[in-house]
Amino acid sequence: MPHHLMNLRHVPDDEAEEIRALFEAHDVRYYETPPSRWGVSMGGFWVHDDDEAARARALLNEYQQQRLETQRQAFRERLAAGEGSGIWSMIRRRPVRTLAAVVAVVVIAGISLLPFLRIG
Structure with a gap:
C-alpha cells in the first residue's frame, strides 16, 4: 500500500x-x-x-x-x-508603490460603497 x-x-x-x-x-x-x-x-x-x-x-x-x-x-x-518584512519596511522601500496601492484600495472601496451611501 x-x-x-x-x-x-x-x-x-x-x-x-x-x-x-x-x-x-x-x-x-x-x-x-x-x-x-x-x-x-x-x-x-x-x-x-x-x-x-x-x-x-x-x-x-x-x-x-x-x-x-x-x-x-x-x-x-x-x-x-x-x-524586514513588515508594513513599515515596505513603506520605506517602495513609498510610491505603497501609496498607489492604498489609493487604489480607497477608490475601489468608495466605488463599491457609493450605491449604499446614496440610498440613505
Missing part, C-alpha cells in the same frame, strides 16, 4: 530538489506526483514499502529540522541587515 510522505503543495522548488537529492543519496525508492495547477490534487512524495516509508520519514524529519534552523537563521540575518 502506498505511503504519502510529504505534500508538495506550496513547497518551494529548492526544497523539493533538496528532498529529491536526499532520497537519491540514501537510495530511497520513491515516486513523485506533481500538484495540480488548480489545487485539486496535492501531489507529493510516495513510497510503497512500510519499512521504506519509516526510513524515508526519519530522513525527512531530520532534513526538515535542519531546514527549519537554516531558514530561521536566514530570516534573522535579513532582519539584522534591515530587510
Whole structure:
C-alpha cells in the first residue's frame, strides 16, 4: 500500500530538489506526483514499502529540522541587515508603490460603497 510522505503543495522548488537529492543519496525508492495547477490534487512524495516509508520519514524529519534552523537563521540575518518584512519596511522601500496601492484600495472601496451611501 502506498505511503504519502510529504505534500508538495506550496513547497518551494529548492526544497523539493533538496528532498529529491536526499532520497537519491540514501537510495530511497520513491515516486513523485506533481500538484495540480488548480489545487485539486496535492501531489507529493510516495513510497510503497512500510519499512521504506519509516526510513524515508526519519530522513525527512531530520532534513526538515535542519531546514527549519537554516531558514530561521536566514530570516534573522535579513532582519539584522534591515530587510524586514513588515508594513513599515515596505513603506520605506517602495513609498510610491505603497501609496498607489492604498489609493487604489480607497477608490475601489468608495466605488463599491457609493450605491449604499446614496440610498440613505
